[in-house]
Amino acid sequence: MSLSQSFEALVPRLETPRLVLRAPRATDFDAYAAYLASERARFTGGPMDRNLAWRAFGHVVGHWVLRGYGVFVIEDKATGEALGTTGPFFPEGWPEPEIAWTLWQGEGRGIATEAALAARTWAYEALGWTSAISLILDGNTRSEALAIRLGCIRESSVTHAQFGPAGIWRHPAADTQGAGMEAYA
Amino acid sequence: MSAVTLSATPVLTTERLVLRAPVAADWPAFLAFTRDDRSRFVRAAEMDDEKAWRGFGHVIGHWVLRGYGMFTITAKGDDRALGMAGPWFPAAWPEPEIGWSIWHAGAEGKGYAFEAASAVRDWAREALGWTRFVSYIDRENARSEALARRLGCTPDAAAPTPGTDDVRAWRHPEGGAA
Structure with a gap:
C-alpha cells in the first residue's frame, strides 16, 4: 500500500446525499491552488501564489497527523469533482477548535451547508467535541449567512495578526444539535 | 478513532542514527528550532509560532503529497527529534533537492547531518530513482556549505533557485547509489 493510500485509509470517509467527505489527495492540489490564486480567496488567506498554496495544502494534510483530525475534501458524488474543504480545524494560534469550510467552486447549491453540517456532526460524535466555533473574517457575508443557517451566533470579535478582524461564531452545542440533524436526515 | 500517522514510511538506520517519519510529538523540537536564531537560514524572515506550525504541517503533508519527504533524525536508542533530512520537492521548486x-x-558538531544526509541521498537514489538533484543553501550558511562539499556537491551557478537569490544551488554528484 502506498503512503497516500494508507493515509486515506486512516482518514474517515463521510457521505451526505450529494457529497463525499474524504482525505485530501495530491490530485486535489490544482483545484485548491486555482481557488487560492483567485480573488474569492481573500477571506481565507489569499490570494496567494502556487508556492504558498502548496505549503498551505501540505498543512491541510499534515494537520490530520498533528491533531488526529482535520478538514475533509468535499467531493461531488455526481461528478467526482473536489469542491472545497470542511472539517474540524485547530492550527497553532487559533482561539479554540473550529469547524472550517471553504468552497473552491460550486457555490449557490447549498453544498457548503450540507458538508459543514456533516463535518460538525462528525466532530461532535467521533471526536467528542461539545462545542465549536467558526472564525469568519469581517466582510465575508456569504460565510456569515452559512453560519447563521448552521445555527451559529456571533459571540465576539478578534483581530488575527495575519488575517485581520474576524468574528467568532459559536455553534449550537453538541447536545442541542438534534433538530438540525433531523432536517438533514 | 485511531491515530492518523504516516504509517507506510520507511525507517533508515545508520551507524548512529535512526531516520523515521515525522510525528506529532516532534512539534515542540521543531518549534524550538524555528524560535532559535540557528534556523535563520532555513526559515521565512518573519517567522512566528503559527507559521512554524503550518510549516511543520507541510513537512508532514509533503510525504502524502509526494510519497517522500523529510525524515526526522534521531539518535539510536533515543526517539527525540534532533533535526530532519530528506528528499524535498515543494511546488515551484525548480528541481528536487536533498534538504537537512x-x-x-x-546535536551539532558530531557529523549527524552528514550521516543523515548521506543516508537519505542513498535512499532517494535507490528507492526513488533520483539521479539529478541539488541542495539549496543560503550563501551565508557556511556550515551547510561545508557539509555540501563533504557530500561531493559543487555550486551550480546555472541552476535556478526557488524565488530568492539568497540561496545557491549545490549540485550533487550524478549517478546511482554509492
Whole structure:
C-alpha cells in the first residue's frame, strides 16, 4: 500500500446525499491552488501564489497527523469533482477548535451547508467535541449567512495578526444539535 | 478513532542514527528550532509560532503529497527529534533537492547531518530513482556549505533557485547509489 493510500485509509470517509467527505489527495492540489490564486480567496488567506498554496495544502494534510483530525475534501458524488474543504480545524494560534469550510467552486447549491453540517456532526460524535466555533473574517457575508443557517451566533470579535478582524461564531452545542440533524436526515 | 500517522514510511538506520517519519510529538523540537536564531537560514524572515506550525504541517503533508519527504533524525536508542533530512520537492521548486537541518544545538558538531544526509541521498537514489538533484543553501550558511562539499556537491551557478537569490544551488554528484 502506498503512503497516500494508507493515509486515506486512516482518514474517515463521510457521505451526505450529494457529497463525499474524504482525505485530501495530491490530485486535489490544482483545484485548491486555482481557488487560492483567485480573488474569492481573500477571506481565507489569499490570494496567494502556487508556492504558498502548496505549503498551505501540505498543512491541510499534515494537520490530520498533528491533531488526529482535520478538514475533509468535499467531493461531488455526481461528478467526482473536489469542491472545497470542511472539517474540524485547530492550527497553532487559533482561539479554540473550529469547524472550517471553504468552497473552491460550486457555490449557490447549498453544498457548503450540507458538508459543514456533516463535518460538525462528525466532530461532535467521533471526536467528542461539545462545542465549536467558526472564525469568519469581517466582510465575508456569504460565510456569515452559512453560519447563521448552521445555527451559529456571533459571540465576539478578534483581530488575527495575519488575517485581520474576524468574528467568532459559536455553534449550537453538541447536545442541542438534534433538530438540525433531523432536517438533514 | 485511531491515530492518523504516516504509517507506510520507511525507517533508515545508520551507524548512529535512526531516520523515521515525522510525528506529532516532534512539534515542540521543531518549534524550538524555528524560535532559535540557528534556523535563520532555513526559515521565512518573519517567522512566528503559527507559521512554524503550518510549516511543520507541510513537512508532514509533503510525504502524502509526494510519497517522500523529510525524515526526522534521531539518535539510536533515543526517539527525540534532533533535526530532519530528506528528499524535498515543494511546488515551484525548480528541481528536487536533498534538504537537512539540525534543530538542536547539542546535536551539532558530531557529523549527524552528514550521516543523515548521506543516508537519505542513498535512499532517494535507490528507492526513488533520483539521479539529478541539488541542495539549496543560503550563501551565508557556511556550515551547510561545508557539509555540501563533504557530500561531493559543487555550486551550480546555472541552476535556478526557488524565488530568492539568497540561496545557491549545490549540485550533487550524478549517478546511482554509492
